[in-house]
């Protein structure tokens with residue numbers, strides 16, 4: 001049992017990447033963090049930049065190298081991902097599929113790359129060494145931009161990241177409309193970034209789908225997860241990291257239940 005969860009945003013930068021990083025940091029089980037932002041990945045050069053700069057992490061190994069290596073592969077298995085995954089030093093249970101260096105590279109992914117990735121990520125639920133959860137950064141979803149739709153459609157849960165302030169909630173509507181056209185309602189939710197005076201309740205009220213997580217407003221800790229600044233052991237004790245760890249445990253647990261729920265109709269002959 002595992003979960004494939006994608007976090008994606010609308011127009012503004014609500015904190016998608018930061019939230020993915022904070023969840024990965026506190027994830028309670030084996031995890032692949034997949035940087036699928038078509039506009040370019042930020043995890044290796046942001047949150048994980050201390051290890052990029054000291055040579056332990058290689059941003060060029062990841063999504064693009066996987067897509068290039070599997071260009072002529074017809075039978076996609078999870079082990080094809082292995083050479084393109086890297087250890088995440090601050091989160092020993094996680095492995096990173098680093099993102100694109102240049103949005104122009106997304107063009108090469110349209111030719112079946114996202115589909116191969118979706119197959120490989122889904123196959124992680126049945127690897128012999130035990131199921132692996134997947135948490136993906138889907139970048140921004142706008143009418144003009146390319147989106148990793150095959151990965152979104154394979155996901156157990158797609159979370160639209162929003163800031164709980166009126167302007168952001170309003171500008172998230174077009175992305176939600178796009179998601180509703182292709183993702184079943186029961187697999188959609190919100191990731192509320194920077195709760196404070198306003199929070200998950202307001203986001204739910206305005207957008208009409210349930211909030212699956214809310215991370216508190218905390219610019220200083222957020223900078224650790226967005227930019228890799230001042231990463232040390234104290235981070236784990238912050239409210240943001242502790243809230244993220246609790247949310248990660250809930251999502252991991254719910255992923256198991258979602259999968260079970262999916263499985264019942266499938267075994268009854270009804271497609272997912």
Ligand SMILES: Nc1ncnc2c1ncn2[C@@H]1O[C@H](COP(=O)(O)OP(=O)(O)OP(=O)(O)O)[C@@H](O)[C@H]1O
Pocket residue numbers: 009012013014015016017018019037042139140161193194195215216217218219220222223226227240
């Ligand atoms: N919970 C939070 N509290 C305070 N600041 C936050 C929080 N989450 C994110 N931020 C800040 O918001 C900014 C944008 O974050 P981030 O890069 O994660 O957004 P994004 O949605 O991934 O944007 P993009 O679409 O550009 O990739 C960063 O400076 C980050 O530190």
Ligand SMILES: [Mg+2]
Pocket residue numbers: 016017018037042137139
């Ligand atoms: Mg981002």
